[in-house]
Amino acid sequence: MTAKPSLVITAPESQQLFITALFGTGVGIETQVGISLSALLCDQLGVSRDYLDQRIQTIFVNGRTVDHPDRALIEKDATVALSAAMPGLVGATLRKEGLLAVFRKDISQTDEKQTNCSRNDTMITLKLFNLVAKELGPSLLERGVWLKGSQLARHIERMGENAPAALGSVAWNGRPIPADQLRAIQWPASWVNVVVHA
Amino acid sequence: MDKILRINMSAASGPEIKTEPLGPYSGLGGRAMTSTVVAKEVPPTCHPLGTENKLVIAPGLLSGSAAAMSGRISVGCKSPLTGGIKEANSGGQPSQMLARLGYAALILEGAPKDDTLYKVVINKDGATITPDSSLKMLGNYDLVEKIKGEYGEKVGCISIGQAGEMKLGAASIAFTDMEQRPTRHAGRGGVGAVMGSKGIKVIVIDEAGSSMRQPQNPEKFKAANKEFVAGLRKHPVTGQGLPAYGTNVLTNVVNEAGAYPTHNFKEGQFAGAANISGETQAELENSRGGEGSATHGCHRGCVIRCSGTFFDKNGRFVSKQPEYETVWAHGGNCGIDDLDIIAKLDRMDDDYGLDTIEMGATIAVAMEAGLANFGDAEAAIRLLEEVGKGTPLGRILGSGAAVTGKVFGVERVPVVKGQSMPAYDPRAVKGMGVTYATTTMGADHTAGYAVTANLLGVGGTVDPLSPKGQIELSRNLQVATAAIDATGMCLFIAFAILDQPETFQSLIDLINGFTGLSLTADDVSDLGKTILKQERAFNAEAGFTKAHDRLPTYLLKEALPPHNVTFDVSDAELDEVFNF
Numbered sequence: 076m077t078a079k080p081s082l083v084i085t086a087p088e089s090q091q092l093f094i095t096a097l098f099g100t101g102v103g104i105e106t107q108v109g110i111s112l113s114a115l116l117c118d119q120l121g122v123s124r125d126y127l128d129q130r131i132q133t134i135f136v137n138g139r140t141v142d143h144p145d146r147a148l149i150e151k152d153a154t155v156a157l158s159a160a161m162p163g164l165v166g167a168t169l170r171k172e173g174l175l176a177v178f179r180k181d182i183s184q185t186d187e188k189q190t191n192c193s194r195n196d197t198m199i200t201l202k203l204f205n206l207v208a209k210e211l212g213p214s215l216l217e218r219g220v221w222l223k224g225s226q227l228a229r230h231i232e233r234m235g236e237n238a239p240a241a242l243g244s245v246a247w248n249g250r251p252i253p254a255d256q257l258r259a260i261q262w263p264a265s266w267v268n269v270v271v272h273a
Numbered sequence: 274m275d276k277i278l279r280i281n282m283s284a285a286s287g288p289e290i291k292t293e294p295l296g297p298y299s300g301l302g303g304r305a306m307t308s309t310v311v312a313k314e315v316p317p318t319c320h321p322l323g324t325e326n327k328l329v330i331a332p333g334l335l336s337g338s339a340a341a342m343s344g345r346i347s348v349g350c351k352s353p354l355t356g357g358i359k360e361a362n363s364g365g366q367p368s369q370m371l372a373r374l375g376y377a378a379l380i381l382e383g384a385p386k387d388d389t390l391y392k393v394v395i396n397k398d399g400a401t402i403t404p405d406s407s408l409k410m411l412g413n414y415d416l417v418e419k420i421k422g423e424y425g426e427k428v429g430c431i432s433i434g435q436a437g438e439m440k441l442g443a444a445s446i447a448f449t450d451m452e453q454r455p456t457r458h459a460g461r462g463g464v465g466a467v468m469g470s471k472g473i474k475v476i477v478i479d480e481a482g483s484s485m486r487q488p489q490n491p492e493k494f495k496a497a498n499k500e501f502v503a504g505l506r507k508h509p510v511t512g513q514g515l516p517a518y519g520t521n522v523l524t525n526v527v528n529e530a531g532a533y534p535t536h537n538f539k540e541g542q543f544a545g546a547a548n549i550s551g552e553t554q555a556e557l558e559n560s561r562g563g564e565g566s567a568t569h570g571c572h573r574g575c576v577i578r579c580s581g582t583f584f585d586k587n588g589r590f591v592s593k594q595p596e597y598e599t600v601w602a603h604g605g606n607c608g609i610d611d612l613d614i615i616a617k618l619d620r621m622d623d624d625y626g627l628d629t630i631e632m633g634a635t636i637a638v639a640m641e642a643g644l645a646n647f648g649d650a651e652a653a654i655r656l657l658e659e660v661g662k663g664t665p666l667g668r669i670l671g672s673g674a675a676v677t678g679k680v681f682g683v684e685r686v687p688v689v690k691g692q693s694m695p696a697y698d699p700r701a702v703k704g705m706g707v708t709y710a711t712t713t714m715g716a717d718h719t720a721g722y723a724v725t726a727n728l729l730g731v732g733g734t735v736d737p738l739s740p741k742g743q744i745e746l747s748r749n750l751q752v753a754t755a756a757i758d759a760t761g762m763c764l765f766i767a768f769a770i771l772d773q774p775e776t777f778q779s780l781i782d783l784i785n786g787f788t789g790l791s792l793t794a795d796d797v798s799d800l801g802k803t804i805l806k807q808e809r810a811f812n813a814e815a816g817f818t819k820a821h822d823r824l825p826t827y828l829l830k831e832a833l834p835p836h837n838v839t840f841d842v843s844d845a846e847l848d849e850v851f852n853f
Contacts, residue, residue: 099547156529178704204525
C-alpha cells in the first residue's frame with residue numbers, strides 16, 4: 076500500500092496569509108456522507124458547541140444558507156462555508172435563523188432538499204472566512220487538511236519567495252527538507268495531506 | 274446648530290450670502306433637514322441643473338457633539354440622475370466642523386449668470402464667496418492641496434472634481450477626511466452635478482475658535498454615550514469584523530451565497546472573489562502600510578473604524594481602503610480581480626469626483642456593449658480616463674449606467690429610477706430587491722438597512738415567515754433607516770442596535786440627553802415615516818408613479834446562476850410597501 080503524500084510544516088503565527096488564502100478558497104476534509112453539519116464541526120473537527128452557536132453566524136452548504144446545522148446533512152463532495160456575523164442588510168439577511176431570513180428564502184437550504192444518504196466516506200471542501208478563519212484555521216491545520224497538489228503549488232507560489240525562509244521546518248512525505256526547497260517540490264495531482272504546527 | 278447659511282447664486286449683484294435662523298427647520302438634522310428643505314422649497318418638476326433646484330448640505334442632529342459615530346453629513350437636492358428627491362451622505366470632517374460653527378444647513382440656490390467658478394470660505398466670523406478661476410477643472414486631490422497651501426492644514430473641504438464641473442449624472446461631492454484627503458464622498462444621484470450647476474467648486478471650512486456642541490442634559494448624555502460605545506465595541510460586527518476587515522469582508526460571503534453580481538449581473542459568483550476579498554485586502558494593506566493600515570476611522574469620533582489606507586507595493590498612498598461596493602463595482606462586476614487596479618480606479622473616481630458604484634456599473638455595461646472585454650483592467654482605466662478628460666465618450670459614461678446602456682443599445686442595465694444597483698443581486702436576495710424597487714432614492718442598498726425592524730415596531734410586528742414578510746420588513750427598514758440618517762449617525766451602528774436592545778435604548782437616551790427631549794422609539798419611527806412621506810410626495814409631483822417602483826424586466830426573466838433564481842415578487846406586493 077502506497078502512503079498518501081503528506082507535507083508537515085512548522086510555521087510561526089505570523090503566516091496569516093497562508094491561513095486566509097488557504098481557507099478562503101477551501102481545504103479538503105475527509106468525512107462521512109449523511110452526518111449532520113454540527114456533528115462534522117463539533118464531533119469530528121473539535122469546534123465547541125458555543126462557538127458554533129455564537130460565533131459562526133453564517134453557514135453555507137453548496138452555496139445555500141443553512142439555518143439549522145443539526146438538521147443539515149453532509150452530501151457527497153459538499154462545499155461547506157462558515158463565517159462570523161456580517162455587516163450590511165445582506166450580512167444580516169444571511170445570518171442563520173435571523174429575522175431577515177425571509178429575504179433570502181430562495182437560496183436557503185430546506186429540509187426537503189436533504190437526501191437520505193448512506194454513510195460513505197467523502198472529501199468535502201471546507202471554506203472558512205474572516206474571523207472564523209483566523210480562529211479555527213490554526214487548529215484545523217494542526218489536525219491536518221487536504222489540498223490538491225495544484226492548489227498547494229498555487230498557495231506556496233502566492234506566499235512569495237521569502238516566505239519559506241520564515242518557516243521553522245518542512246517535511247515532505249516524512250523526510251525533512253530545507254525550507255527553501257519547498258517551492259521546488261513537484262506536487263502530485265492527487266490530494267496531499269497538509270499539517271501545519273505552530 | 275441654530276442657523277442656516279443660504280447662498281443665492283442668482284442675486285442681481287452677484288452671489289449673496291445670508292445667515293438665517295432655523296425657523297420651520299428647527300430640530301431637524303441630516304436627511305430630515307435636507308429632504309424637508311427640498312420638499313418645501315424645490316419645485317418637483319424643475320430641471321435638476323436649473324436655478325430652481327437647491328443643494329442642501331446638513332450635518333446630523335448630533336454632529337459636532339461628543340456623541341460617538343455622529344459625523345455623517347447629508348446632501349439633498351432634486352437628482353439629475355433619478356429625477357426624484359435625493360439624499361446622499363458621507364463621512365469626513367466637515368459635518369463636525371459645520372455643526373461646531375453652528376450651521377444646521379448650507380443651502381445653495383439659484384445659478385451664476387456665467388461660467389465663473391466660486392470658492393466659499395466659512396469660519397467663526399461668517400462666510401465669504403469669491404470667484405476663483407484658478408480652480409477650474411482641478412481634480413479633488415490637486416484642489417485640496419491648493420486649498421491647504423492657502424488656508425493651512427486644519428481646514429475641511431467640500432468640493433467637486435471635473436465630473437461635477439461638467440455636471441455629469443454620476444458626479445459626487447467630496448468631503449475631506451482626518452488626513453485632509455478628499456476620500457469621503459456623497460456619491461449617489463449626481464449631487465456633484467448640482468453643486469457644479471451652482472458654480473461652486475469648493476467650500477472651505479475653518480473651525481478654529483469653535484467649540485464642541487454641549488448637551489442639554491450632560492450627565493444623561495455622557496452615560497448614554499458610554500453605554501452606546503460599549504455596545505458597539507462588544508458586538509462582533511462593529512467591534513471585531515468591521516475594524517479588522519472593513520466592509521469588503523462581505524465579498525467572500527455574498528459570493529458564496531451566489532448573490533454577487535458578476536459580469537454586469539450575468540452571474541451570481543465570481544471566480545476571482547478570494548483575490549479581492551476583505552480578508553486578502555486587509556492582509557495586503559497591513560503588510561504594505563504597517564499593522565493597523567486596515568483599521569481606520571472615516572471621521573473624528575468613529576469607534577468602529579471600518580476604513581483603512583491603501584498603499585501601493587512601494588509604500589506610496591493610493592487611496593482610502595476601497596469599500597465593499599467599490600471593490601465589487603470595479604472588481605467582480607467588471608471581471609477584475611486585482612486589488613491594486615481597483616484601488617487605482619477608486620482613487621480616480623475620488624479625484625474626478627465620481628460615484629464608484631455608478632461608475633463600476635457603467636463600465637460593466639460598456640463592457641457588455643463591446644467597448645472593452647470583461648476582465649480588461651487597462652481598458653477600465655482608459656474608460657474612466659475618458660470621463661476625467663470630458664471626451665464625448667467620457668461624458669456619456671459619466672452620465673451613468675442608464676444613459677450608457679441607452680446610447681449603446683444594451684438591455685441588461687441594472688438600474689432603478691435611473692440609478693445603478695449596488696453589489697447585491699436582487700434575484701438571490703429578494704428583500705433587497707423590494708427595497709431597490711420601492712425606495713425614493715433609486716436602487717440603493719442603504720435605503721432599507723438592517724435597523725431594528727421589530728424594535729421600532731413600524732407597522733406592527735413582522736412575521737418573517739409570512740409570504741408578505743419581506744414587504745413589511747422592507748417598509749420597516751426604510752422607515753428606521755430614514756430616522757437614523759437624520760441623526761448623523763453612521764448606519765453601521767445598525768448591527769449593534771439590531772441585536773442588543775440595551776444599545777438601541779442607549780441611542781435613544783443619547784438623543785434625548787443631547788436635545789433635552791423625551792423621544793420614544795415610536796417618535797423615532799414617526800420621524801422616519803415623515804421623512805419618507807415627504808420624499809414620496811415630492812417624487813409623485815415630479816411624475817413618479819407605481820411603474821417606477823419596479824426592477825428592470827430582465828431580472829424577472831433571466832435566471833441567475835448558480836441558484837437559477839429570478840425576481841418574482843409581484844407588482845401588487847411591491848405596491849404594498851408604502852401603504853402607511
